Amino acid sequence: MNETFVRLLCPDCGKSWERKPKELPAHTDQFACDGCTAQRRTAEFARTDRDLDVLKQFQ
Known part of the structure; x- marks a missing residue:
């Protein structure tokens, strides 16, 4: 089973990283x-619309 991650990107400094949605x-x-x-807001750090959808799905 694959683990799901949300890709994040800071709009201020440009740092990118991943976290589990939970x-x-x-x-x-x-x-x-x-x-x-x-x-x-956490939604503003989601790198793509897909990452935002994954975040919403697991909340």
Whole structure:
């Protein structure tokens, strides 16, 4: 069985990384970048629409 990951991209510093959807807050909640600590809604860190769909599916 494959594990599902959400690809994230910080709109402020450009850092990219992956996390399991269950490790992330809901797409409407605040989330902080691992690199620059910028805070935005989790949905704004989703790299693609597909990543956002995966995040929403597992919330």
